[in-house]
Amino acid sequence: MAGHHQLNFKVLRNTLFALLSLTILTVLVAKPVSGFDAGMFNFVIAMGIASLKAGLVLAYFMQLKDDNKLYLGLMISCVFFLLLFFGLSFIDIISRAPVDSTL
């Protein structure tokens, strides 16, 4: 069947190793575990690693890398609307007057 992307065992195994390594890294750079303190960047680093892992799962386990680009476009538009949801909600929250203000 021409439409089926043939999976490669070595690629899948290496993806698993990369994902497990990144999980260990997530734990190592977490302040409650290792005391690693980069201020607000702790959160940025944690989310960056999580997104890298999510990218690996999407690209190799869910085969977006070699599959019909329609699915990739679908997922990108989905993430775009998710970020829009995040962004607009955040603008709303941070632009409000504090609850205990005298306004």
Next chain:
Amino acid sequence: MSTANVDRSGGGHAHHFESAEHEFDTSKFGTWLFLCTEVLMFGGLFVAYFIFSNLFPETFLEGSKYLDWKFGAVNTAVLLFSSFTMVLAIYYAQQNNNKKCANMLMITFVCGLIFMVIKYMEYTHKIEMGLLPGDMFAFQGAESSNLGLYFSVYYMMTGLHGSHVIVGMGLILWCWFRARKNEFNSGYFTPVECVGLFWHLVDLIWIYLFPLLYLID
């Protein structure tokens, strides 16, 4: 299932599709659309998490201290490994090897079970301590007055995720039964493929939940 009576051993397909490939692509496109709605549904909870943790950072910091990151880390590894065995089930189906496909599906199912057992241990421990959501919060000695808020978010996010794991386990078991009956081949493995996509999404959500809930600094 409308697809139950179609013989797919030699490229057969349901009558309303042009070809087996057309059938496969349609099923897969539908699955991806469904996954997008799933992402947006969890998205609402993630927005709630970000807003509340931004408004009450001390509450979330205190709440995460009652979670043991070791449980979370083991569960992350279990889910990642189960994603690997899930995709191997597709790999073996592509090679017409139903026996190995079934074995991989069973390993994936057991991994889901291990995940849920660990989750059960975490939940019962917290319920015994009185670390319950919202108004039900009964734990004495909390520093934050609204610690129940953290546990509302915790139970809602992990609960919705856990129910997805249970649904995924059921679907994997269904694929396992079909693989045992030698129903899959290199030309037809749509159920394994689509259930796999769902299972990977469940894994994907946990990848974000783990640092957000367990590893707050």
